[in-house]
Amino acid sequence: MSRRHIAFDCEGAQLIGTLDEGGETTALLIVTGGNEIRAGAWNGQAQFAARIASAGFPVFRFDRRGVGDSDGVNTGFTESAADIAAAIAALRTAAPHSTRVVGMGNCDGATALVLAKGAGCDALVLSNPWTIEGDDSDEPAAAPPAAVRAHYLRRLRDPRAILRLLRGGVKIGQLFSSLKSALRPAPPPSSLAQIFAADLKAFGGPVTILLAGRDRTAQVFEASWDKSDPRVRRCAEATHSYVESQDWLEARVLEALR
Known part of the structure; x- marks a missing residue:
């Protein structure tokens, strides 16, 4: 596997991304959640990218503006559509054989992809989407x-x-x-949850929704989501970052890529 770092432009700011190369024509774009850098907590996303790339699929990770190695002002996940679109363009330039891009995000990274209407991705893998009012996804959510x-x-x-x-x-x-x-009744969907549902409905490509059973962000999302949605995949014992369920996560992502 070959890994290289790439600088690219986003509205006048220089962003930094990392490409794990692969020969397949479908590529994975990972959008980080919170203010997490592209390597992920304890290098977790870098390790996951290597696992997917070892199956032949190019994987691109990046730091959005104002995060990690990237320049600019961090305006949060709700204003990151331009960052995601710029990352897709950089991916297509760096791996020109990629004819299809699957966008994957965890927590507010998933929500950022949806609010950006996919930002040019052909398919989406949305893990534990953040649908709690406010944009501080580093705060623990109350269990529904x-x-x-x-x-x-x-x-x-x-x-x-x-x-x-x-x-x-x-x-x-x-x-x-x-x-x-x-014993309390379930709260009504937040305004962010309603916007998420409307924007996801407008996306035309395939969607996979991954939910970790022991993650409160996922529990809050599921409390106001259609329980019969066939796009949902659940891992009952998984926590927010799937530390103990990497094989399950890898299998689900490879399904979306194939």
């Missing part, structure tokens, strides 16, 4: 009532959890507070 109920149902099936409760290892006040929240 359905997720709280599912959590306690799992605990009730765990003999160790029951034994801990009987032995007084659970704070009763905290338990009742959680149970009270579990």
